[in-house]
Amino acid sequence: MKALEAYNLKKTFRRNKQNVPAVKDVSLTIYPGEILAFLGPNGAGKTTSIKMMAGLIQPDSGSVRIVGKDPHRNASALQNLGAVLEGNRNLYWRLTPEENLEYFGVLKGLNRREARLAGRDLLERFDLLAKRHTPVEQLSRGMQQKLAFAVALVHRPKLLLLDEPTLGLDVEATEDVKILVREIAATGCAILLTTHQLQIAEILSDRIAIIQKGEILAEAPTQKLIQQFSGTAYKIEMETALDETRIIELETIGLEIESRRFIYIDRPELLYKVLAILQPLPIQSVAKEQANLTEIFLQIVKQGNNIND
Numbered sequence: 001m002k003a004l005e006a007y008n009l010k011k012t013f014r015r016n017k018q019n020v021p022a023v024k025d026v027s028l029t030i031y032p033g034e035i036l037a038f039l040g041p042n043g044a045g046k047t048t049s050i051k052m053m054a055g056l057i058q059p060d061s062g063s064v065r066i067v068g069k070d071p072h073r074n075a076s077a078l079q080n081l082g083a084v085l086e087g088n089r090n091l092y093w094r095l096t097p098e099e100n101l102e103y104f105g106v107l108k109g110l111n112r113r114e115a116r117l118a119g120r121d122l123l124e125r126f127d128l129l130a131k132r133h134t135p136v137e138q139l140s141r142g143m144q145q146k147l148a149f150a151v152a153l154v155h156r157p158k159l160l161l162l163d164e165p166t167l168g169l170d171v172e173a174t175e176d177v178k179i180l181v182r183e184i185a186a187t188g189c190a191i192l193l194t195t196h197q198l199q200i201a202e203i204l205s206d207r208i209a210i211i212q213k214g215e216i217l218a219e220a221p222t223q224k225l226i227q228q229f230s231g232t233a234y235k236i237e238m239e240t241a242l243d244e245t246r247i248i249e250l251e252t253i254g255l256e257i258e259s260r261r262f263i264y265i266d267r268p269e270l271l272y273k274v275l276a277i278l279q280p281l282p283i284q285s286v287a288k289e290q291a292n293l294t295e296i297f298l299q300i301v302k303q304g305n306n307i308n309d
């Protein structure tokens with residue numbers, strides 16, 4: 001069963017008597033245990049899409065299913081949904097972590113005892129047990145964010161929506177959140193996350209969807225996207241400078257040698273011929289030129305057309 005299905009979502013806002021087309025056409029599917037990074041420039045329509053998926057904004061057209069149920073028609077769909085949408089605002093600041101977990105657990109349909117037990121379990125897992133009686137307003141931002149995750153998970157949802165989960169967190173708290181996201185996915189929960197920190201998306205996600213001006217431009221498994229945008233060239237770095245004889249040999253097989261320390265091989269079938277010529281000189285490194293997500297993102301957004309077409 002798919003954890004999330006969104007089909008052809010569309011939303012236009014009305015502002016100052018003008019139409020603002022926030023989401024024009026967004027379709028996404030996420031499977032249990034999968035992490036999908038939903039990326040796009042400011043104003044691309046990520047938050048509006050997520051709010052439609054969470055049942056908070058009614059789409060003009062299109063449909064959403066959370067584990068098969070439509071959150072806009074069937075409130076029980078929300079039993080399978082957890083969301084941390086605007087930082088840690090899903091918390092009551094005057095209440096303690098324990099009280100928040102119990103309150104939201106009951107709100108999501110657990111009885112008091114179940115909510116307390118599930119809450120305790122999450123406090124332990126998220127390393128917040130020592131702070132369980134401290135009012136939320138006195139916790140650090142990283143702790144508040146972890147608690148926001150815990151509250152979103154207290155009823156064991158099958159889908160977790162995270163909008164900018166690491167926004168404003170320091171390096172250590174960001175690492176904690178990354179680990180948590182992985183752990184949550186490992187329990188079979190599907191996760192959709194938006195982030196402007198592309199290295200986080202690259203490390204965490206199984207799949208990436210890129211949205212611009214309300215439309216999905218690219219959607220692919222993260223590694224496939226990186227491979228697709230990576231060249232096939234190799235770069236060899238020598239420990240010592242190449243001698244004249246070898247340079248001539250390398251040029252004879254078709255390479256252009258511009259440096260005595262670095263060799264670029266743009267035809268990958270030549271790699272082993274080159275290595276044979278270099279033998280037995282010491283090599284510092286042999287690397288395939290790999291794109292990173294930031295380059296890919298910028299390239300896709302700059303082209304602005306759908307690479308899946």
Ligand SMILES: Nc1ncnc2c1ncn2[C@@H]1O[C@H](COP(=O)(O)OP(=O)(O)OP(=O)(O)O)[C@@H](O)[C@H]1O
Binds near residue numbers: 013020041044045048
């Ligand atoms: N309630 C609203 N009323 C009018 N326009 C809105 C409303 N919410 C969003 N918009 C507009 O819709 C467009 C998409 O906004 P949205 O917040 O979904 O983008 P986003 O991709 O989440 O951006 P960011 O990365 O900056 O958070 C923007 O032009 C925004 O100004």
